Amino acid sequence: MAADGIIERVNGILMDGFEIEPSLLKDDAKLGEDLGLDSLDAVDLIVAIEKGFGCRINETEARAMRTLHDIYTGVRKCIDANAGSPS
Amino acid sequence: MKPAAACGRDDRRDARWDGRSRGGSVGNWIFVTIARKIGLRIAYLLLLPVAFYYVIFAAKAVKASRSYLWRVGLGGSWLQRARNSFRHFVQFGKVLLDRVVVIGGDASRFEFALDGTEHIESALREGRGVLIISAHVGGWELAAHVLQRVNVPVNVVASTDEAPQVRAFFDRVFRDRSFSVISLDGTSAPSFAIMAALARGEIVAMHGDRAIGSPTETLPFLGEPARFPRGPHMLAAITGAPVVHTFVAREGEFRYRFRAYPPEKLACLRRDERERIVTDSIRRFIAHLEETIRMYPLQWFNFYDFWQPEGDSRHV
Numbered sequence: 001m002a003a004d005g006i007i008e009r010v011n012g013i014l015m016d017g018f019e020i021e022p023s024l025l026k027d028d029a030k031l032g033e034d035l036g037l038d039s040l041d042a043v044d045l046i047v048a049i050e051k052g053f054g055c056r057i058n059e060t061e062a063r064a065m066r067t068l069h070d071i072y073t074g075v076r077k078c079i080d081a082n083a084g085s086p087s
Numbered sequence: 088m089k090p091a092a093a094c095g096r097d098d099r100r101d102a103r104w105d106g107r108s109r110g111g112s113v114g115n116w117i118f119v120t121i122a123r124k125i126g127l128r129i130a131y132l133l134l135l136p137v138a139f140y141y142v143i144f145a146a147k148a149v150k151a152s153r154s155y156l157w158r159v160g161l162g163g164s165w166l167q168r169a170r171n172s173f174r175h176f177v178q179f180g181k182v183l184l185d186r187v188v189v190i191g192g193d194a195s196r197f198e199f200a201l202d203g204t205e206h207i208e209s210a211l212r213e214g215r216g217v218l219i220i221s222a223h224v225g226g227w228e229l230a231a232h233v234l235q236r237v238n239v240p241v242n243v244v245a246s247t248d249e250a251p252q253v254r255a256f257f258d259r260v261f262r263d264r265s266f267s268v269i270s271l272d273g274t275s276a277p278s279f280a281i282m283a284a285l286a287r288g289e290i291v292a293m294h295g296d297r298a299i300g301s302p303t304e305t306l307p308f309l310g311e312p313a314r315f316p317r318g319p320h321m322l323a324a325i326t327g328a329p330v331v332h333t334f335v336a337r338e339g340e341f342r343y344r345f346r347a348y349p350p351e352k353l354a355c356l357r358r359d360e361r362e363r364i365v366t367d368s369i370r371r372f373i374a375h376l377e378e379t380i381r382m383y384p385l386q387w388f389n390f391y392d393f394w395q396p397e398g399d400s401r402h403v
Contacts, residue, residue, distance in 0.1 A: 017358055018358070038275075038302075039274065039275035039277070039278040039300075040278060040301075040302075040318060040321050040322065040325070042275045042278065042279075043275070043278045043279060043281075043282050043322065043325055043326075044321075044325045044358070046279070046282070047282070047325050047326065056286075058283075059279050059280060059282070059283035062279045062282075063275065063276050063279045
């Protein structure tokens with residue numbers, strides 16, 4: 001999947017599921033300070049992303065995600081790992 | 088007339104309990120040493136003057152104890168109330184001492200009657216882990232000991248606000264414990280650790296009656312509005328892990344009863360529907376908690392102002 005596709009789908013999850021204004025969805029937006037997501041929202045977001053992209057983000061990577069850019073990168077890795085693993 | 092406290096959701100974090108226990112590391116060391124080296128019955132005896140001291144000098148704890156005991160029908164004259172608070176403190180002390188011995192590695196003299204462990208086993212078979220929601224009732228920490236029998240890793244979610252020397256002391260006492268601790272540290276890390284443990288099919292035990300860094304819901308409890316954490320129920324709804332309400336009550340010297348209720352499924356990915364599902368889940372938890380503490384009225388241990396003060400509002 002292209003980078004643009006990932007960004008579009010992650011942003012879609014944030015707008016539809018978390019009611020976040022599109023204008024806030026910038027690459028360097030911080031999940032807590034800028035988007036107002038608390039720790040439960042962050043778990044919720046990871047679960048929604050895992051469902052949406054059909055892959056699993058590991059705990060260490062999830063904990064390290066601070067910005068939207070981190071999320072996009074994490075999803076990219078998650079998709080690549082999934083594609084590389086035996087079905 | 089003061090306005091009655093309203094029921095509803097509250098996204099503020101609950102700060103009524105500061106996470107620290109009394110006694111300090113020296114007091115804890117004395118009791119732990121006596122309980123382990125000399126004997127639990129001697130340690131129980133030593134609790135009596137300590138409980139008496141608390142009744143006389145620990146005004147906040149006494150007030151909280153009386154406030155709770157009155158709601159479970161243990162009010163009465165000044166003397167009766169003082170006596171009941173004394174018994175309440177003694178029960179609490181005995182549970183803490185039992186915990187030291189059981190989790191410290193010597194459970195052989197204790198008997199555990201088990202009601203409903205099959206509910207946990209059946210919930211585990213779903214492969215999504217199990218979220219146990221418990222309360223500060225009886226020997227709640229002994230649930231982890233009982234759960235060793237299901238042969239699945241157990242994770243207990245706990246506060247780390249205890250004084251560092253007290254925490255270090257109990258870390259040494261409990262170094263052989265059979266469960267892992269997920270520490271609530273004010274970050275999102277514990278939520279991810281809980282999610283990961285459930286994804287591995289493990290058991291995660293959380294308290295449903297004390298909000299530490301979690302949004303709360305104000306709902307009737309023993310007849311009056313009180314604040315309960317939404318976090319455990321939210322995690323169940325997000326992850327899809329089955330929830331089992333579990334309580335461990337002290338039924339006598341060296342005897343406990345473990346009770347687990349049938350599993351519940353809260354799985355709900357739609358956030359707009361989740362509000363109602365979580366509220367209903369908290370209501371069911373409160374019903375089970377009330378049922379339990381009416382059976383064991385001296386065994387609910389939250390010695391702070393649990394019921395929301397009147398006028399403290401910002402509810403929907």
